[in-house]
Amino acid sequence: MARDFDPGKWSCPxxxxxxxxxxxxxGSGGQLTADLVRELFLPAFRNSALEALGDAAVVAAAGARxxxxxxxxxxxxxxxxGGSIGELAVNGTINDLAMAGARPLFxxxxxxxxxxxxxxxxxxxxxxxxxxxxxxxxxxVTGDTKVVDKGHGDGCYITTGGIGLVPEGVQLGPGxxxxxDAVILSGTIxxxxxxxxxxxxxxxxGTRIESDTAALHTLAGTILETPAAVRLMxxxxxxxxxxxxxxxxxxxxxxxxxxxxKIPVRAEVEAACELLGxxxxxxxxxxxxxxxxxxxxxxxxxxxxxxxxxxxDAQVIGRITGEHPGTVAVRxxxxxxxxxxxPVGELLPRIC
Numbered sequence: 267m268a269r270d271f272d273p274g275k276w277s278c279p280x281x282x283x284x285x286x287x288x289x290x291x292x293g294s295g296g297q298l299t300a301d302l303v304r305e306l307f308l309p310a311f312r313n314s315a316l317e318a319l320g321d322a323a324v325v326a327a328a329g330a331r332x333x334x335x336x337x338x339x340x341x342x343x344x345x346x347x348g349g350s351i352g353e354l355a356v357n358g359t360i361n362d363l364a365m366a367g368a369r370p371l372f373x374x375x376x377x378x379x380x381x382x383x384x385x386x387x388x389x390x391x392x393x394x395x396x397x398x399x400x401x402x403x404x405x406x407v408t409g410d411t412k413v414v415d416k417g418h419g420d421g422c423y424i425t426t427g428g429i430g431l432v433p434e435g436v437q438l439g440p441g442x443x444x445x446x447d448a449v450i451l452s453g454t455i456x457x458x459x460x461x462x463x464x465x466x467x468x469x470x471x472g473t474r475i476e477s478d479t480a481a482l483h484t485l486a487g488t489i490l491e492t493p494a495a496v497r498l499m500x501x502x503x504x505x506x507x508x509x510x511x512x513x514x515x516x517x518x519x520x521x522x523x524x525x526x527x528k529i530p531v532r533a534e535v536e537a538a539c540e541l542l543g544x545x546x547x548x549x550x551x552x553x554x555x556x557x558x559x560x561x562x563x564x565x566x567x568x569x570x571x572x573x574x575x576x577x578x579d580a581q582v583i584g585r586i587t588g589e590h591p592g593t594v595a596v597r598x599x600x601x602x603x604x605x606x607x608x609p610v611g612e613l614l615p616r617i618c
Contacts, residue, residue, distance in 0.1 A: 295504025296609030309465030321362040324432055331432040333368035335359055338425040342616040348476030349422055352395030354618055357481045360402055364483035365499045367438050367490055368430030374408040375426050394473040402481040415480045435493045441516035442497040445588040448564035450557045453579040455507055456535040459549035459614050472592035478553035485577050488570040497610045500556045505609045508547040510556055511594045512608040524584035524596040549610045550617045
């Protein structure tokens with residue numbers, strides 16, 4: 267007998283009942299994505315590795331701990347200031363592995379190409395992807411190619427999977443977070459989202475804004491030189507810092523209090539966000555990470571991060587608190603506080 271997929275019979279149906287069809291917000295990385303994962307995918311596929319809901323699953327195999335991740339890339343346009351879908355496909359999966367504390371080893375790559383897509387353009391994307399893998403020191407060892415009818419693929423989509431080795435002594439997870447822990451951000455936020463938006467919509471902001479896409483595994487390695495002091499790491503991609511910290515707050519059962527003046531934002535990105543009515547905290551990043559660490563170790567970790575090329579602008583931007591569990595708040599420059607909610611809809615679709 268066929269299984270009944272009536273949403274009204276799902277275990278937690280209410281947030282999904284109002285959406286009989288998928289909307290762009292379900293891919294935003296915000297609240298609608300969380301609802302879809304927790305109420306549809308997680309109950310169907312439930313297992314201990316998946317329930318952690320990390321950037322990568324950590325599994326035991328052959329006496330080792332492996333991190334395993336997969337991601338799909340549908341960015342539009344395919345090439346943007348500072349990068350392309352090729353770099354995103356490599357760097358994004360490497361970063362998911364790195365956030366689990368793993369040393370990336372191997373990647374897979376699957377290409378979904380639209381009929382009529384120029385071979386020369388596909389070649390350039392593949393070369394950029396290969397260069398990003400070489401720079402990161404990983405190998406693309408397996409893959410697949412599919413071609414879909416013209417008008418059904420929007421050029422090219424790429425899916426990558428990755429496997430990495432988690433060193434002994436590295437134990438990351440929201441269950442290790444304690445009140446008083448420091449929240450460190452590795453650099454300026456919003457660069458990627460605004461860079462993609464600028465070329466997609468033909469906007470000019472008086473200066474060139476480039477994506478921050480980068481492989482973060484070596485930066486993560488500097489943070490993990492003192493593994494016992496590191497509670498958790500996340501890369502704030504879709505939904506930005508706001509989505510990542512809300513996920514952390516809910517998973518840890520703690521609150522997060524940020525200091526607005528300590529959050530690094532480039533002047534040109536801040537100006538663009540003001541013009542467009544966007545909060546930089548909700549704009550996507552592709553080369554930044556968040557680390558929750560023991561406050562006693564935060565100064566030493568911050569010093570190591572700032573010595574790394576990808577962590578020059580690192581800042582302690584806030585702390586974990588036992589107050590307002592599950593909620594992120596920010597203290598403004600005038601001493602007031604505001605709640606930073608989980609983004610609900612899709613502010614910038616097709617961003618990665």
